[in-house]
Amino acid sequence: MNNDLMPPLSTGAKLRRAALACLAGFVAAAGAAEVTLEKLLNDPKLTPKRFANHFEDFDYEYHVYVQPAEKFLAARAGDCDDYAVLADHVLKQKGFNTRLIHVRMVGLVAHAVCYVTESKAYLDYNNRKYTVNLEKSGATLREIANKVAGSMEANWTSATEFTYSYAEDRKKMGITVVKTEPPANDPDRRKG
Amino acid sequence: MIPIGAKADPGRTPPPPLQLPVKDNTLRRVSVIFLVIFGVLAGVAIYAVKTINRAQVSSDWVNQTHEIILEVDGVLSTLRAGEGAMRTYLLTGDRRDLAAAREAFAVTTEHVEIAKALTRSDENAHAQVLRLEDLANRRIEWSERLAELREGDDAAAVQEALRTDAGVDALGEIRRAVERLREEQMALLAGRDRESYLQAQKTRWIVGTGVGLNFLLFAAVTWLLRDDLAARRRAAEALRAANEQLDAKVRERTTELAASNEQLTMENLERRWTNQALEHQLRYNQLIVDSVYDLVFVLTKALNVTRINPAVVHLTGWEAKDLLGGPLQRVVRLEENAEEPVLSPAGPIAQALRDGRELRERAAVVEDRRGRTVSAKVTLFPLRDRDKVVGGILIVHAASVSQEGKA
Numbered sequence: 001m002n003n004d005l006m007p008p009l010s011t012g013a014k015l016r017r018a019a020l021a022c023l024a025g026f027v028a029a030a031g032a033a034e035v036t037l038e039k040l041l042n043d044p045k046l047t048p049k050r051f052a053n054h055f056e057d058f059d060y061e062y063h064v065y066v067q068p069a070e071k072f073l074a075a076r077a078g079d080c081d082d083y084a085v086l087a088d089h090v091l092k093q094k095g096f097n098t099r100l101i102h103v104r105m106v107g108l109v110a111h112a113v114c115y116v117t118e119s120k121a122y123l124d125y126n127n128r129k130y131t132v133n134l135e136k137s138g139a140t141l142r143e144i145a146n147k148v149a150g151s152m153e154a155n156w157t158s159a160t161e162f163t164y165s166y167a168e169d170r171k172k173m174g175i176t177v178v179k180t181e182p183p184a185n186d187p188d189r190r191k192g
Numbered sequence: 193m194i195p196i197g198a199k200a201d202p203g204r205t206p207p208p209p210l211q212l213p214v215k216d217n218t219l220r221r222v223s224v225i226f227l228v229i230f231g232v233l234a235g236v237a238i239y240a241v242k243t244i245n246r247a248q249v250s251s252d253w254v255n256q257t258h259e260i261i262l263e264v265d266g267v268l269s270t271l272r273a274g275e276g277a278m279r280t281y282l283l284t285g286d287r288r289d290l291a292a293a294r295e296a297f298a299v300t301t302e303h304v305e306i307a308k309a310l311t312r313s314d315e316n317a318h319a320q321v322l323r324l325e326d327l328a329n330r331r332i333e334w335s336e337r338l339a340e341l342r343e344g345d346d347a348a349a350v351q352e353a354l355r356t357d358a359g360v361d362a363l364g365e366i367r368r369a370v371e372r373l374r375e376e377q378m379a380l381l382a383g384r385d386r387e388s389y390l391q392a393q394k395t396r397w398i399v400g401t402g403v404g405l406n407f408l409l410f411a412a413v414t415w416l417l418r419d420d421l422a423a424r425r426r427a428a429e430a431l432r433a434a435n436e437q438l439d440a441k442v443r444e445r446t447t448e449l450a451a452s453n454e455q456l457t458m459e460n461l462e463r464r465w466t467n468q469a470l471e472h473q474l475r476y477n478q479l480i481v482d483s484v485y486d487l488v489f490v491l492t493k494a495l496n497v498t499r500i501n502p503a504v505v506h507l508t509g510w511e512a513k514d515l516l517g518g519p520l521q522r523v524v525r526l527e528e529n530a531e532e533p534v535l536s537p538a539g540p541i542a543q544a545l546r547d548g549r550e551l552r553e554r555a556a557v558v559e560d561r562r563g564r565t566v567s568a569k570v571t572l573f574p575l576r577d578r579d580k581v582v583g584g585i586l587i588v589h590a591a592s593v594s595q596e597g598k599a
Contacts, residue, residue: 065295104306106255155251157259158310170298176309180252 037069040090048096048116051087052123052133058083060125062109069166080112083125085164087114100162103145105154115144124148141177141188155179161188218420222413229409236402243395250388257377257384260310260317264324266303268370270296271328272363278335282342282350290339297332304328320373327366334362487524487558487568487588493545493581495520507590509561524570524588527555541572541586548574548581558590567591 035054040046061077069089072082088098097117102110113122113135121134122144137147145159161174175187183189274296281289304325311317334357341350481488481501487508490499497515505512508523515523526540544551551572558566568590575583 104259106258155255157252157255158306160306160309171302173302173305176306178256178310178312180249180256181313 055128084112084114263307270300489586
């Protein structure tokens with residue numbers, strides 16, 4: 001596990017997560033069975049919360065490029081991109097409306113999360129170890145960026161919605177919100 | 193104040209009350225100063241919050257500027273990496289190199305997209321990023337064309353393309369564009385940093401001034417309270433002195449009143465004794481007069497009867513109420529004396545009173561209620577108030593009662 005690349009957590013988040021760590025440990029021990037892409041796709045009861053529960057004991061390991069899903073699941077180690085892209089890939093096939101979002105923060109690598117519209121929350125690899133592994137948030141990029149940056153006690157500069165497919169192995173950048181611009185000018189707000 | 197014991201003069205304006213040196217407006221002044229203190233505190237707090245917000249905005253701009261620099265640097269570095277991987281692929285034909293080149297070019301595109309979004313609000317920078325995008329895309333397209341030639345195993349075409357490639361110049365142009373954009377962003381950074389520094393200095397000055405002003409105001413409040421306490425101490429001292437003076441006057445006046453009261457009590461006692469003595473003497477005299485067998489008349493100067501003794505009632509049969517206020521002539525008349533001429537028309541008694549003389553043993557007649565007469569001898573004594581004759585006392589010594597009626 002590369003803790004140097006792990007984004008810092010807020011004090012409140014650390015306390016909350018430390019308090020829930022024991023409970024999460026029991027749950028993780030009980031559900032530590034190997035997870036595969038097929039198993040995830042064939043789970044009829046899969047929800048965002050149930051999806052996140054599979055990753056409680058995964059390690060953090062930074063890669064420049066997105067790992068293939070099976071490789072990530074087999075290694076049980078990856079980064080925020082691997083987790084968010086996999087969540088987007090699986091949950092979309094389960095009928096959920098998902099969005100991949102990159103939040104750029106000062107001095108940190110861009111952090112990816114997967115927003116699930118039905119849950120009004122996003123899946124964050126930093127939250128994988130805890131019972132509350134879905135972070136509630138508004139749907140706009142600015143709201144999500146504020147929430148993500150706040151949880152890491154950092155300032156964000158921009159947030160971009162993107163898409164990714166394992167087949168193409170390419171990220172396609174969508175709309176970008178810049179923090180210094182007036183919120184009324186945000187592309188997702190104008191679009192909405 | 194009216195001194196104790198002095199008589200109040202209704203026509204005189206009362207003197208003003210005792211003026212105590214207490215500053216009644218101290219509370220108002222302290223309240224005003226505290227209001228100013230709270231106002232300054234609120235102003236400084238509001239300004240500080242606004243400054244923090246401005247600092248946050250400024251920090252966001254600085255972060256964004258750094259982000260733009262990183263993104264355009266990323267464009268150049270990933271483009272170089274992609275071209276390097278592509279040239280390796282051209283030499284080796286290893287598709288992993290081709291994949292690496294395409295990965296790098298994809299990241300180049302990501303950097304360009306982010307840079308475009310970040311410079312949306314800066315027209316000049318945005319135009320430069322668009323130009324950078326154009327240059328980068330042209331290099332990526334050129335690389336893809338080379339890849340196609342390599343995949344077609346047309347080594348001669350690849351060599352010809354590489355020979356005619358102006359890649360060094362193109363990359364140099366991209367590098368210069370990146371450098372220019374970076375310099376402008378650095379200039380922006382310097383400007384924003386200077387603005388931030390001046391803002392911080394201004395904030396320090398304002399907060400320092402506010403705190404200093406509040407210290408001065410607190411000092412003023414302390415001075416006011418101290419001055420007020422001193423004034424109140426002086427007032428208490430003046431009040432104590434006034435009370436002592438008042439107590440002394442009250443004691444003095446009480447002593448005087450006690451002495452006067454004692455004297456009045458003695459005078460009242462003496463007056464009562466005197467009155468009692470006079471009443472006793474009066475009763476004694478009355479008893480003497482009433483005990484006299486002769487008839488006694490008290491007369492006015494006009495010879496009207498004002499008082500009689502019981503002998504008169506007894507001898508004449510008239511009640512006192514019938515005689516009092518009436519003329520003496522009704523009961524007593526002097527007999528005429530040839531040797532003494534009557535000068536007054538009212539008779540010798542009136543004449544004697546007017547002259548202030550006594551009459552002694554003069555023959556007279558007393559007539560009772562039924563008209564009977566009695567011979568008598570009368571004596572007149574004038575009554576004097578100082579030197580003036582105010583009346584007289586007539587004493588009638590009756591001889592016997594005549595059996596002859598008046599009619």
